[in-house]
Amino acid sequence: MPAATPYSMKPSDRIFCALDTTETNEAVALARKLQGVVGGVKLGLEFFCANGADGFKAVAETGMPIFLDLKFHDIPNTVAGAIRAVAPLAPKILTIHTQGGPEMMRRAAETAAEEAAKHGYDKPWVAGVTILTSMDDSDLKAIGVNDVVADQVVRLAALAHKSGLDGMVCSPREIKLARLATSPDFKLVVPGIRPAGSAAGDQKRIMTPADAIGAGADVLVIGRPITQAEDPAAAAQAIAASIDN
Numbered sequence: 669m670p671a672a673t674p675y676s677m678k679p680s681d682r683i684f685c686a687l688d689t690t691e692t693n694e695a696v697a698l699a700r701k702l703q704g705v706v707g708g709v710k711l712g713l714e715f716f717c718a719n720g721a722d723g724f725k726a727v728a729e730t731g732m733p734i735f736l737d738l739k740f741h742d743i744p745n746t747v748a749g750a751i752r753a754v755a756p757l758a759p760k761i762l763t764i765h766t767q768g769g770p771e772m773m774r775r776a777a778e779t780a781a782e783e784a785a786k787h788g789y790d791k792p793w794v795a796g797v798t799i800l801t802s803m804d805d806s807d808l809k810a811i812g813v814n815d816v817v818a819d820q821v822v823r824l825a826a827l828a829h830k831s832g833l834d835g836m837v838c839s840p841r842e843i844k845l846a847r848l849a850t851s852p853d854f855k856l857v858v859p860g861i862r863p864a865g866s867a868a869g870d871q872k873r874i875m876t877p878a879d880a881i882g883a884g885a886d887v888l889v890i891g892r893p894i895t896q897a898e899d900p901a902a903a904a905q906a907i908a909a910s911i912d913n
């Protein structure tokens with residue numbers, strides 16, 4: 669069963685700001701600035717490898733909901749163990765690789781639900797990563813996958829849905845395909861977002877916040893357009909206003 673929406677989805681709640689830093693102080697300061705203007709923040713491998721659970725707790729103390737983006741990929745038993753290990757932190761969204769297969773995804777979803785019940789909070793969304801956007805058709809071929817990226821994304825999205833995940837991470841250009849392959853309540857978490865006129869940086873397949881929401885995204889993951897802005901809260905507010913229709 670899909671997770672309950674852990675918070676109301678007003679426009680600002682749909683924005684999770686990626687705090688791609690190894691510095692706890694910097695992450696805490698940004699989380700404080702963004703309090704009340706975004707739905708939460710995303711902490712990834714870079715932050716967690718540097719600061720671990722203590723760093724997570726320092727950011728969580730600001731009251732900000734946290735998307736813990738560790739992209740677990742291992743045998744089912746180990747992924748379930750990793751989810752149990754981070755469960756006391758009460759993340760709102762967790763990520764795993766769908767390429768771990770159906771049994772790994774099922775165990776991840778079940779474990780997240782059991783742990784949330786045990787710790788007394790709403791089940792986090794367990795979102796699947798399909799094909800990393802850094803990979804193209806020739807990279808897939810190099811690892812023995814002869815399907816093109818789009819077909820493989822659709823296959824893994826459908827499998828993630830069937831295996832009990834709550835949603836998936838997808839690029840803006842995959843939103844429509846992912847929606848068709850899954851269901852209306854499957855949560856589409858979408859990075860690669862750039863407000864009109866902002867720098868793309870290293871992102872190649874970008875979409876504006878309004879277009880991504882219009883295409884069917886549930887949550888937008890936005891980093892540098894907010895974190896590098898002179899006034900991060902104002903930048904986030906402008907993005908929220910742009911999707912408020």
Ligand code: C5P
Nearest residue numbers: 686688801859860871889890891892893
């Ligand atoms: O700064 P920017 O808005 O590009 O940050 C996007 C965030 O989403 C980063 O944390 C990046 O690692 C993550 N991400 C991504 N593309 C994916 C998956 C995750 O940009 N396909």
